[in-house]
Amino acid sequence: MRVELAEVYGFCPGVRRAVAMVEAHLRERGPLATLGAIVHNAQVVEELSRRGARVVEDLAAVWEGAVAITAHGAGPEVFEEIQRRGLLLVDTTCPIVRRAQEAARALAEAGFCVLIYGEEAHPEVRGLLAWTRGRGLATLDPADVPPALGERLALISQTTKGREEFWRFVAAVVERRSPELQEVRALDTTCPETGRRYLAVRELAQRAEALVVVGSRTSANTRKLAEVARATGRPTFHIERAEELQPEWFREVRRVGVTAGASTPDALVREVVARLEQMGGAP
Ligand code: SF4
Structure with a gap:
């Protein structure tokens, strides 16, 4: 056969980079905590944990030393808290996720309501929502989108969703637009x-x-x-x-x-x- x-x-380049950054830290500077699993693979997580990478679900569980943000990224409040507490940051946010976060932040600051095509509970989407500082919402179903979202609406995607699905979502949302909507921007942030x-x-x-x-x-x-x-x-x-x-x-x-x-x-x-x-x- x-x-x-x-x-x-x-491994995609983002996960490969995140694992390499955590491995380099373990080798050169010693143990650290990772905010969530650095990769969704039990064997890799076990192996990294054996070498000193402890998975925590909440920053409250880290009192000192270094903490790694995963490739999925995190919201600004997490970075602020890390800085406030004097922890050493190992930021493995994937550059493609970082671009989506930057888009979410800039669009929200420009006055758009930011609609994210993604799973609300997914760590990446939670981070994206946080970057909109309360001006965003996330869903996969156009029927869940409230009819009135103001005059300016921006749409971005969770990076791991398909391009075609994202554009179908955009089309469905635009079709159901409210009369007050004046401007729509859609940015393909899929990976x-x-x-x-x-x-x-x-x-x-x-x-x-x-x-x-x-x-x-x-x-x-x-x-x-x-x-x-x-x-x-x-x-x-x-x-x-x-x-x-x-x-x-x-x-x-x-x-x-x-x-x-x-x-x-x-x-x-x-x-x-x-x-x-x-x-x-x-x-
Ligand atoms: S966006 Fe996600 S899937 Fe794409 S390279 Fe980055 S970590 Fe990998």
């Missing part, structure tokens, strides 16, 4: 990385007879990648570890494709590829 990797898979993984798995499915998606079941982006893989019609197996692979899945398979979510480390993908190569499959 041949094993083929998708052209784009695994191209997520889409690149979807394209690559669709392309891989044209050659592979089965697909393996590697990554945490709690990672939204890996679950979505598995959905995209399944939608190609190829048998798709979403696994977290190489040990989950079953030889009978591949008995009739001559070529298997492998991809991984944006929070899956390379080492895990290498283990999966090695194990698949040991399995017979079809000649």
Whole structure:
């Protein structure tokens, strides 16, 4: 059985950068706390925690030393609190998220109501909302958007949402506009990385007879990648570890494709590829 990797898979540049920054801090300056998991992968988090990166959900749990903001970013009040308390900041906010935060801040300051296409409870969206300083709201459903949002409305997106979905959302919101609305600005703040993984798995499915998606079941982006893989019609197996692979899945398979979510480390993908190569499959 041949094993083929998708052209784009695994850690996105933002997560790769965040993990590298935390690793560099651990190596050079010692332990630190991370405000939330630095990456949605239990194995990476365990490994970093073994080396001194403690995950905390709230700044109140950090009394001294260094604290890392994850690639999802955080609101201005978090940065202010870190400074006020004299903690050392390791800011791993992804530059693409930073751009979206900057847009949220500037639009709100210019007097727009900022509507974010995203999940309200997601850490990135909570940060974006905070940058609007009370002039924003977030939803995925145009029906949830209140009819009257003032004269100036700006729309941006959670970075990991699809471009097409975002523009459909914009069109639906504009269609339901209130008579008082005079100006609408829409800024595509989606990240191209997520889409690149979807394209690559669709392309891989044209050659592979089965697909393996590697990554945490709690990672939204890996679950979505598995959905995209399944939608190609190829048998798709979403696994977290190489040990989950079953030889009978591949008995009739001559070529298997492998991809991984944006929070899956390379080492895990290498283990999966090695194990698949040991399995017979079809000649
Ligand atoms: S998916 Fe995009 S925006 Fe999110 S961390 Fe990765 S590179 Fe940054």
